[in-house]
Amino acid sequence: MWPLDPSRKEVVRFAISCRVLTLILQVLTRFLASSTPVVYWFPAYLLQDQELLLRSLGTMPWKPLVEDSPSRQKVPRNSIMGLLYNWKTCSPVTRYILGYFLTYWLLGLLLHCNFLPWT
Numbered sequence: 861m862w863p864l865d866p867s868r869k870e871v872v873r874f875a876i877s878c879r880v881l882t883l884i885l886q887v888l889t890r891f892l893a894s895s896t897p898v899v900y901w902f903p904a905y906l907l908q909d910q911e912l913l914l915r916s917l918g919t920m921p922w923k924p925l926v927e928d929s930p931s932r933q934k935v936p937r938n939s940i941m942g943l944l945y946n947w948k949t950c951s952p953v954t955r956y957i958l959g960y961f962l963t964y965w966l967l968g969l970l971l972h973c974n975f976l977p978w979t
Contacts, residue, residue, distance in 0.1 A: 903957045903960075903961075906953055906957060907943075907953075907954060907957060910951045910953040910954060911943065911950060911951055911953075911954045912951070913939075913942060913943060913946060913949070913950070914939060914943075940958075943958060944958065
């Protein structure tokens with residue numbers, strides 16, 4: 861192996877430490893996201909507690925998916941889509957939670973497709 865001068869040794873050491881740190885962070889976030897439901901329970905609890913649109917059990921304040929069905933049965937939409945459609949009327953806590961998850965999803969989609977480290 862060729863001898864490395866001190867500046868190259870520092871660069872190699874820095875590159876290896878950055879890669880190890882990135883690897884550790886990716887593995888930790890994968891373990892936390894897949895093995896602990898608390899990460900998802902807490903935002904769900906905040907949404908149920910803070911958001912008025914989710915408090916009513918049987919009624920949906922937004923339009924149903926099928927308005928004039930032959931059986932006159934209302935088919936509710938996904939509650940997250942209902943919150944996104946009514947973004948302006950949502951509480952700030954709901955906006956922050958939805959914004960965080962949407963940003964995480966979009967960044968993950970863009971970075972993973974470009975072979976960049978993202979979990």
